[in-house]
Amino acid sequence: MxxxxxxxxxxxxxxxxxxxxxxxxxxxxxxxxxxxxxxxxxxxxxxxxxxxxxxxxxxxxxxxxxxxxxxxxxxGPDIVEALEVLMGIANRVGHNRVRTGPKDPALRKARVCYDHLAGEMGVALFSGLAARKLIVSDHNGVMLSDAGVSFADEFGIDLDGLRRNRRPLCRECLDWSARQSHLAGAFGAALLSRFYDLGWARRSKDSRIVTFSPKGEQSFKSLCDAPETISRFL
Known part of the structure; x- marks a missing residue:
């Protein structure tokens, strides 16, 4: 057996x-x-x-x-991760439902995956943080660098509070629509929550869509692209 x-x-x-x-x-x-x-x-x-x-x-x-x-x-988050991976596989091998309705482009652009940002903007966030070396990857997975810890503090995220729960701080999650990684884990969730608090984005009442305001989207893009201090975005 x-x-x-x-x-x-x-x-x-x-x-x-x-x-x-x-x-x-x-x-x-x-x-x-x-x-x-x-x-x-x-x-x-x-x-x-x-x-x-x-x-x-x-x-x-x-x-x-x-x-x-x-x-x-x-x-738990591990079930979400498994489902997102399966969605990615289904998309890659062509097992897709027909996309209909005007909400689909918005869903692919930015949506909630459990409690963190997914879609094209989620992928952009992951890529931007990695390019700025605020998150780094090795055989153990994704983690915050020293610069990332400073960034989190400046951006108003309580890392000590996040570390007190058993959830991984950072985790790489395969985005089913973009087929690239977005950032999950407690830090990924805290970032999305901070975007809401700052008024950059809001979640649609009846769907998974996350809508950024024009000003919020501009600030988000600067956050992903620019190496300057985060204080100018707040």
Whole structure:
């Protein structure tokens, strides 16, 4: 008998089309009800409940109760990473749904992946921070350089607070639409939160789209491109 992780069981949970649609909807980081997920999957509420029970038993999703309401979320950032990688593979080998609707270009430009910035602007952020040597990569993954630590402090991010949780500070996440890396982890999430606080961007109420104001997009581009002190962007 083989020993080690049973990837076939996990793959079977992710591979059902209805469950895959539900999980893709949850990549946004929002908690959704069974009824909302049934709509995303195009199945009846009873069928959705059956699928969700399997995903919960497999520790792919987590049930959260708020009063009379029951919400589902992905069980952790590693599930988000796995789904984004699978999206990237599907895109690379041509297994794509037909893109429709005016929101798609905006979704590809900037969107939320769990709680960090993805899309073309997410990739630009990762590339810009790397070019400025604020983040560096080695065989252990991505990390902040000494200059990156100073940058985070100047930009108003509490690294000590981020380090107190168990989540990795920086993590490379494959962007399914751009097929390049964007920045995940606690620091990636903190950067997006800071963009909101500064009024550079806002998240769409009913989708994963992140919309930057003209001034915010200009400041974002300068942040990615310029080596000057960050104080001039605040």
């Amino acid at each position: 083989k020993e080690g992780p049973d990837i076939a069981r996990v793959a079977a949970l992710l591979g059902d089309p209805a469950r895959a649609n539900m999980l893709t909807a949850l990549v946004s980081g929002r908690a959704l009800t069974a009824a909302e997920l049934a709509q995303e999957a195009g199945v009846t509420p009873q069928t959705a409940s059956s699928h969700l029970a399997k995903l919960e038993a497999g520790q792919i999703v987590t049930l959260r109760r708020q009063g009379r309401h029951r919400y589902f979320t992905l069980s």
